[in-house]
Each structure stands twice: as structure tokens, then as C-alpha cells.
Amino acid sequence: MKFLDEYRDAELVHAQIAELKRTLTRPWVIMEICGGQTHAILRYGLEQLLPPEIELVHGPGCPVCVTSLELIDKAIAIATQPGVIFISYGDMLRVPGSHKDLFSVRSAGGDVRVVYSPLDAVRIAQQNPDKEVVFFAIGFETTAPANAMSVLQAQVLGLTNYSILVSQVRVPPALHAILGSEHNRVQGFLLAGHVCAVMGYWEYPPIAARYGIPMAVTGFEPLDIVQGILQTVQMLEKGDVQVQNAYSRLVTQSGNQPAQDVINQVFEECDRNWRGIGLIPNSGWRLQPQYAAFDAELRFDVQDIQPQESALCISGLMLQGLRKPFECPAFGMQCTPETPLGATMVSAEGACAAYYRYKRDLGGA
Amino acid sequence: MGITEGPACPLPMPHHDRIILGHGSGGKLTQELVSRLFYPCFDNPALRQGDDSAVLNLGAGERIALSTDAHVVWPLFFPGGDIGRLAVCGTVNDVAMSGAEVRYLSAGFILEEGLEVSILARIVDSMRLAAEEAGVYIVAGDTKVVQRGKADGVYITAAGVGLLPAGRQIGGAQAQPGDVVLLSGSLGDHGIAVLAARGELGFETAVSSDVAPLNHLVAAMLQASPNIHVLRDPTRGGLGTTLNEIAGQSRVCIQIDENALPVRPEVAAACEMLGFDPLYIANEGKLVAIVAPQDAERILQAMRRTRYGEEALRIGEVLPAPSGRVLMRTRIGGTRLVDRLSGELLPRIC
Amino acid sequence: MCLGVPAKIIEIYTQNSLLMGKVDFGGVLREACLAYVPEAKVGDYAIIHVGFALNLLDEAEAQETLDTLRSIMDLGDELGLQPDLQPPAESVA
Numbered sequence: 164m165k166f167l168d169e170y171r172d173a174e175l176v177h178a179q180i181a182e183l184k185r186t187l188t189r190p191w192v193i194m195e196i197c198g199g200q201t202h203a204i205l206r207y208g209l210e211q212l213l214p215p216e217i218e219l220v221h222g223p224g225c226p227v228c229v230t231s232l233e234l235i236d237k238a239i240a241i242a243t244q245p246g247v248i249f250i251s252y253g254d255m256l257r258v259p260g261s262h263k264d265l266f267s268v269r270s271a272g273g274d275v276r277v278v279y280s281p282l283d284a285v286r287i288a289q290q291n292p293d294k295e296v297v298f299f300a301i302g303f304e305t306t307a308p309a310n311a312m313s314v315l316q317a318q319v320l321g322l323t324n325y326s327i328l329v330s331q332v333r334v335p336p337a338l339h340a341i342l343g344s345e346h347n348r349v350q351g352f353l354l355a356g357h358v359c360a361v362m363g364y365w366e367y368p369p370i371a372a373r374y375g376i377p378m379a380v381t382g383f384e385p386l387d388i389v390q391g392i393l394q395t396v397q398m399l400e401k402g403d404v405q406v407q408n409a410y411s412r413l414v415t416q417s418g419n420q421p422a423q424d425v426i427n428q429v430f431e432e433c434d435r436n437w438r439g440i441g442l443i444p445n446s447g448w449r450l451q452p453q454y455a456a457f458d459a460e461l462r463f464d465v466q467d468i469q470p471q472e473s474a475l476c477i478s479g480l481m482l483q484g485l486r487k488p489f490e491c492p493a494f495g496m497q498c499t500p501e502t503p504l505g506a507t508m509v510s511a512e513g514a515c516a517a518y519y520r521y522k523r524d525l526g527g528a
Numbered sequence: 529m530g531i532t533e534g535p536a537c538p539l540p541m542p543h544h545d546r547i548i549l550g551h552g553s554g555g556k557l558t559q560e561l562v563s564r565l566f567y568p569c570f571d572n573p574a575l576r577q578g579d580d581s582a583v584l585n586l587g588a589g590e591r592i593a594l595s596t597d598a599h600v601v602w603p604l605f606f607p608g609g610d611i612g613r614l615a616v617c618g619t620v621n622d623v624a625m626s627g628a629e630v631r632y633l634s635a636g637f638i639l640e641e642g643l644e645v646s647i648l649a650r651i652v653d654s655m656r657l658a659a660e661e662a663g664v665y666i667v668a669g670d671t672k673v674v675q676r677g678k679a680d681g682v683y684i685t686a687a688g689v690g691l692l693p694a695g696r697q698i699g700g701a702q703a704q705p706g707d708v709v710l711l712s713g714s715l716g717d718h719g720i721a722v723l724a725a726r727g728e729l730g731f732e733t734a735v736s737s738d739v740a741p742l743n744h745l746v747a748a749m750l751q752a753s754p755n756i757h758v759l760r761d762p763t764r765g766g767l768g769t770t771l772n773e774i775a776g777q778s779r780v781c782i783q784i785d786e787n788a789l790p791v792r793p794e795v796a797a798a799c800e801m802l803g804f805d806p807l808y809i810a811n812e813g814k815l816v817a818i819v820a821p822q823d824a825e826r827i828l829q830a831m832r833r834t835r836y837g838e839e840a841l842r843i844g845e846v847l848p849a850p851s852g853r854v855l856m857r858t859r860i861g862g863t864r865l866v867d868r869l870s871g872e873l874l875p876r877i878c
Numbered sequence: 879m880c881l882g883v884p885a886k887i888i889e890i891y892t893q894n895s896l897l898m899g900k901v902d903f904g905g906v907l908r909e910a911c912l913a914y915v916p917e918a919k920v921g922d923y924a925i926i927h928v929g930f931a932l933n934l935l936d937e938a939e940a941q942e943t944l945d946t947l948r949s950i951m952d953l954g955d956e957l958g959l960q961p962d963l964q965p966p967a968e969s970v971a
Contacts, residue, residue, distance in 0.1 A: 164793070164796065164797060164903070164904040165884065165923065166884035166923060166935055166940065167883075167884060169940075169944055171860065173859060173860045173861055175944075175947055175948065175951060176861075177860075177861065178947070178951035178954060179947065181954065182950070182954070197878075198878035199878050199880055199881055205864065206858070207858045207859070207860050208857075208860070208861075208862020208863045208864040209860065209862055211862055211863065212861060212862050225878050226877075226878070252875070252876070252877045253874030253876050253877070254874055254876045254877070254878065256874060257874070266549075266550070267546065267548070269548070269549075270546045270547065270548045271546065277728075277874060277875065278728075278729075279729045279730060279802070279928065279929055280730070280911075280928045280929025281929075282929055283730065301877075302877065303880070305880035305932065306880070306928060308914055308932075309911070309927065309928045309929065309930040312896075312911065312930070316894065316896060319894060356880070357925070357927060357932060358880065360882070360925065360932045361932060361933075383880075383882070385860045386947075390947075411936070411943065412935050412936050412937075412939045412943065413925055413932075413935055413936070414933070415933075419914055419932065419933055421913065421914045421915075421916060422914040422932070425913075425914075500870040519867070520865065520867045521864040521865050730908055731906050732907045732908070733905055733906045733907065734905065735905075793904055794904070794905030796904070797903040797904035797906040800883045800903060800904075801883050801885075801903050801908070803881045876881055877880070877881055877927070877928055878880065878881055
């Protein structure tokens with residue numbers, strides 16, 4: 164497949180790893196903040212090919228994992244109501260709320276459906292005028308333009324039965340939270356390539372400068388990831404603090420203007436609770452007041468939700484890169500993909516699920 | 529109680545009080561249901577073998593292999609096949625994987641009120657053709673009708689029986705370190721063809737289901753060599769799940785090579801788009817064979833000369849450890865675990 | 879956090895005042911929203927995420943990067959700097 168196979172070429176990957184080894188003079192801790200990158204690293208067995216001086220930590224880059232428990236409980240409450248078609252991206256169905264997940268709601272008779280695109284949810288609303296259709300609009304900046312467009316489309320089509328439950332999160336405030344934390348060990352950063360495809364990377368140089376942490380915009384294929392690591396290490400070895408673009412075939416510094424315009428039209432910044440981490444100010448988006456009619460939190464009476472997190476789950480520490488899945492006492496025991504205690508085990512991109520699926524007794528690394 | 533990080537005793541997410549779709553996906557949830565509910569209830573040695581069909585001693589040295597299968601596919605007709613062909617081939621294959629000569633099938637039909645008889649006629653005719661191709665007879669059957677809304681048109685259950693020649697010991701527990709792993713052809717065709725035909729995810733592709741009877745292929749392989757230790761058809765749950773079952777039963781490690789895995793470009797593309805792994809997608813006309821290394825080449829040649837085995841190739845080997853695990857050497861030279869399928873395959877956005 | 883897959887744009891049209899297209903992932907066809915790549919032409923490649931084209935892929939840029947990587951690799955070979963093709967033995971089980 165064009166634009167994929169070239170970036171999975173074993174020879175090129177190994178040549179870049181060799182270059183990385185030649186460049187390294189000391190250990191470095193590098194964080195990647197994208198579930199898709201975590202998944203790729205583990206799925207290709209990339210971590211074991213990297214020199215041991217590189218410690219990769221996996222940050223909170225999975226929107227499924229960081230969606231607050233309260234919102235999951237709200238989703239479940241809405242989905243349980245009669246006359247509602249609750250629609251979501253696939254992975255959200257298994258995320259545990261305080262007591263159950265969306266799969267259980269379906270199992271008990273709720274109309275819970277999976278779609279590939281938010282426009283499919285709008286179509287379902289069009290085809291079911293007698294039902295309330297609610298779409299679980301989760302995602303980082305990558306998914307925001309699509310989620311926002313679904314609202315605009317519903318408006319154009321004159322739909323009054325479509326609303327979205329918003330759980331949009333933003334990367335830059337999360338970086339501040341991680342890099343500004345007193346426990347921070349991260350020295351270099353791989354920026355999420357598709358988030359940057361939408362937003363550009365102009366937001367990051369001030370963050371890099373403030374914390375002294377070089378960053379590389381990185382893609383998702385093995386060659387892209389090694390390239391991102393290599394450029395980050397080159398900067399670290401030289402003491403350069405910059406933001407470089409290692410995904411130039413897709414990403415520009417200013418990003419996608421039409422997409423940013425729609426985001427700015429439909430959403431406004433707000434505080435958000437990140438599951439396992441807590442409140443990060445200005446780290447989310449919510450619908451602007453003129454789109455209140457499409458806001459499921461206002462349309463449904465779900466104000467009184469008291470979430471209850473599993474006390475055994477240390478997803479939060481995982482998401483901040485402070486613990487590895489192997490260091491959790493519940494990993495692989497009470498907590499497995501079939502009986503997940505926390506979101507990082509549920510989502511296919513969560514660090515715990517990825518470790519469980521691809522590595523569990525190949526040794527911690 | 530808010531978000532805390534201290535130790536305590538939580539409850540895992542319960543899916544033991546109601547059946548969810550994941551229980552039918554052929555992966556871990558299915559296995560748990562079977563081992564926690566069905567096995568203890570029906571307990572007997574033949575059942576506990578855990579292979580696709582049960583090998584039964586009838587006395588006087590006669591052994592048969594017996595298998596049963598239920599088919600609930602939607603849509604009823606899809607590129608490459610239909611529920612009828614699937615029912616016949618699926619059951620024939622289950623029996624064939626024990627090395628038995630498949631002889632007879634029974635078929636039970638659960639029909640939804642309102643189903644057009646012409647549709648049923650097409651399905652039954654397709655079963656006739658599949659049975660003829662396989663050289664088996666459908667000798668017993670049953671028909672029930674349920675109310676509108678209760679059966680997706682048609683559900684079919686089928687049972688199959690075959691004769692086992694003396695001395696034949698083929699089963700999931702028979703793999704040995706040093707054995708070679710062979711695969712008869714491309715992965716994921718059936719699952720992707722059906723998913724496309726369902727239309728919910730909105731994609732089109734030219735992929736056809738690979739649904740086919742494999743008993744003649746198995747016969748050709750056994751003629752080339754008796755040293756075939758394991759045969760299995762990787763249906764729902766895919767090759768990944770199947771290899772894990774075998775590794776567990778035989779207490780060995782199975783290592784496969786990603787570069788060797790045959791996947792049609794369209795199947796690969798569909799998997800990329802949805803975030804699926806071809807290792808977990810259902811196949812209905814493929815088999816995996818674990819054979820003695822000295823006969824691997826001869827068996828491969830026999831497969832390639834036989835219908836449905838033309839693209840057969842070697843994909844891996846059996847190692848002594850780590851026991852019960854399946855490993856894959858990835859295309860960039862790393863090594864990772866291949867796990868069983870967990871619940872339902874869900875398209876992801878991450 | 880972003881399963882974005884390359885696909886070739888094979889058709890462009892408007893539906894409900896939204897710019898849409900048919901894209902080919904390599905034998906798999908699907909519709910995708912092209913509102914965020916209004917400059918797209920048939921034959922262009924884009925990264926598709928949840929049924930939306932995020933950006934067009936810059937083929938020239940991609941080719942240049944790959945060529946640079948390959949020439950560095952060849953140069954490395956010439957100078958006798960062999961890439962390490964075997965993972966360390968202790969990293970498996």
C-alpha cells in the first residue's frame with residue numbers, strides 16, 4: 164500500500180536505528196503521547212530493537228483512556244433511556260464506568276451502535292426521526308473537526324433529534340501538566356502526528372522552550388517513529404531545544420486552516436477532567452452556546468452522577484508515564500482486557516492493553 | 529469515594545450475568561463461557577479434548593469423529609457464499625480436521641416467520657452443491673419456525689460425522705517442538721467479505737468469502753504423509769486465536785513470521801482502515817497444519833496440487849518455550865506476542 | 879490517538895452542501911468528507927480519519943525524505959557501517 168509499505172521497510176528502519184546508536188552517548192527518557200504510536204511500537208516489537216539507552220514512556224494519548232469516569236457514567240445513563248439510539252466509536256463500548264460499560268447497556272436491551280464516522284451518526288438521526296440520537300464525541304484535536312462537522316451537518320439538515328456528548332481533549336495543556344510536574348522525568352517528546360496535521364505545531368515551541376524539552380512531530384509507522392526518536396535524540400545530544408517536523412509529508416507548521424476554522428466556530432475551550440490524572444485547566448473543548456441545542460449534557464438530565472473509580476487501578480500514574488503496566492499489581496491478574504479495571508486496559512491503544520496483548524511475559528522493558 | 533490510588537479490593541467489570549456479543553466471537557470470552565458453564569455441566573473426556581470434533585470409540589477398534597456447528601451469519605448471502613454453504617463447509621471442515629473421512633451431515637433449520645420460500649430454496653440448493661463438492665450426504669434434518677423478528681431469516685445448525693482410520697492421532701495436543709506450521713492460503717477473506725456485505729461500516733471491496741470444504745485437501749495431505757500432528761481451520765477468532773489454542777493444548781510455543789503471512793491487498797487495506805489485525809479475522813476455507821519437519825515440503829507440494837491448497841506455504845515453527853504462547857517475528861525484525869482475540873473486534877479511532 | 883490511513887481520492891462531489899469524495903484505500907472504497915481539503919483533486923492522496931480527509935499527503939516531500947534516508951543508508955553500507963539486523967538475544971522470553 165502506497166504511503167504505508169515504504170515506512171515499514173525493515174532495512175530502512177534498521178539503518179535509522181544504527182544511526183541512532185551512533186548518535187547516542189547517554190540514556191534519554193522520551194515520551195510519546197499518542198495511543199496510535201504506543202500501539203505501533205508494541206505491535207511491531209520496536210521497543211526491543213531500540214538501544215537500551217532509550218527509555219520510551221507512554222503518555223496520556225488515548226482519548227478513550229482519558230475520558231472522565233463521570234462522562235462515561237453519563238453516557239451509560241443516556242444510553243439506558245428508552246427512545247435513545249446511543250452511537251459511539253468502537254473502543255468506547257468496553258470502557259468501564261463506575262458500575263458497567265456500554266456493552267452491558269446493549270446487552271440489557273439498549274440501542275447502542277458503533278459507527279466508523281460521525282457523519283454515519285447524523286445519517287442514523289435522519290433515518291430515525293422518532294428517536295433521540297446521541298453521539299459520543301470523544302477525541303483529541305484530530306477528531307474534533309469531524310465531530311464538529313457532524314453538528315454543522317445536523318444543523319444544515321434541520322435535525323432536532325441529534326446531539327453530541329462531548330469529551331474533546333487538547334494536547335498542549337496536557338504537556339504543561341506532565342512536563343510541569345515535579346515528578347517529571349521526560350527529557351524529549353514525540354508529538355502526535357495527526358493532532359499536528361490538524362492544529363499545526365506552532366503551539367509547541369513556547370512549551371519546549373519553557374521546560375527545555377526538544378520535540379519532534381512524529382508519524383505512526385515504524386520508520387516514522389524511529390525517525391522521530393532519532394531527531395529528538397540528535398537535539399538532546401546537542402542540547403538543542405526545538406520543535407522539528409519528522410512527519411513532513413503530512414504536517415505543516417500552521418496546520419489545516421479550514422479544520423481549525425470549524426473547530427473555532429463550533430467549540431470553545433473549557434476545563435476538563437482527565438481520567439486518572441484529574442482536572443487540567445483549558446484542556447478541553449465544549450460546544451459554544453449557539454450550539455446548545457446539540458449538547459447532550461443539556462438535553463438529558465444527567466447532572467447528578469457520582470463516579471466511583473476502581474481503587475486498584477493506577478491508570479493515572481500510567482498515563483503520566485510514571486509507572487509501567489508491569490509495575491501495577493493488578494496487571495494481568497484482576498485486570499485483563501476481559502476484566503479491565505481502568506481505561507488503559509480497555510482501549511486497544513491503552514498502554515496496559517498494548518502491553519498485555521503484545522508483551523506480557525516477554526519481559527518488562 | 530473519588531479517584532484514589534490506594535490498594536483496595538475492586539470488582540472486575542462483570543460480564544457473567546448476561547451474554548454479550550463478545551461471547552460469540554470465538555475468542556477469550558467464548559472460551560470462558562464454555563469452560564465455566566458448558567464443560568463442567570457436560571463433563572466427559574471426549575468433550576474435554578477441546579478439538580473441533582470429538583473422537584469417539586465405538587468399540588471393536590472403530591472410531592468416529594463427531595462435530596456440531598451453528599450458523600447465524602448476516603447477511604444470508606455474501607460474495608463467495610451464503611449461510612447454506614457455510615453450514616455444510618463449516619461442519620465438514622470441523623470433522624475433517626480430526627483426519628476423519630467425513631461421511632454424513634444433519635441439518636436443523638430455524639426459520640423466521642415471513643422468510644420467502646424462494647430464499648430458503650436458494651440456500652438449500654447451495655447446501656446441495658456444497659455437499660456434492662465435499663462428497664457427503666445430508667441424511668437427517670429438522671425444521672422449526674419462530675416468530676417474525678427472532679431469527680435474522682434463517683439460523684442453521686449442522687452436525688457431521690466421519691470415520692477415523694486406525695492409528696490416526698491428529699489433534700490440538702499433538703504439536704511437538706521442531707514441527708513446521710503450514711497455512712493453506714490467505715487470511716481474513718471471509719470476515720472482511722461479510723463485514724463489507726453488512727454495510728454498517730460503509731465500505732466496498734471486491735473480496736469474496738473463501739468458504740470451501742477442505743476434506744479433499746486434508747485427504748491429499750494425509751496421503752503425502754501420515755506425520756501430520758495438528759489440523760485446524762481458523763474460523764472465528766482467526767489464526768491468532770487458533771494458534772493460541774493449539775499452543776495451550778500442546779504446551780508448546782508457536783512462532784510465526786509476519787513476512788510469510790498471506791493477506792490479500794484488499795483485506796489488508798480494510799484492516800488498516802478499521803484498525804483490525806488480519807490475525808483475528810474469520811476464515812472459512814483455510815486450514816493450518818502442524819507437521820513433522822522432515823515431511824513439510826512433501827505435504828506442501830501435495831497441498832499446492834490440490835484445490836484450495838494452491839497458495840499453501842510455511843508460516844512458522846514450534847518451539848519448546850515459552851509454553852502456551854504464540855510469538856510473531858514482525859516485518860521489521862522485532863518479536864511480539866500474538867494473543868487470543870479478546871471480545872468482539874471493534875473498529876478503533878486511535 | 880489517530881488512526882489515519884492513506885487513501886487515493888478517486889471521485890469528488892457535493893452532498894448536502896458538504897464536499898465529499900470516494901476514496902480508495904487499496905482495493906477498499908469508501909466515501910469520505912473532503913471539506914477540510916477543498917483544494918483536493920482526483921488522484922491526490924490524503925490521510926483519512928473517521929471518514930474525513932485530514933490533510934493531503936505531499937508526495938514530493940515524502941519521496942524526498944525517503945530518498946534522503948536511502949542514500950544515507952547506502953552511504954552507511956559503503957563506509958562499512960552495518961546496521962544491526964538482529965535484536966539482542968535476551969529480549970525474547
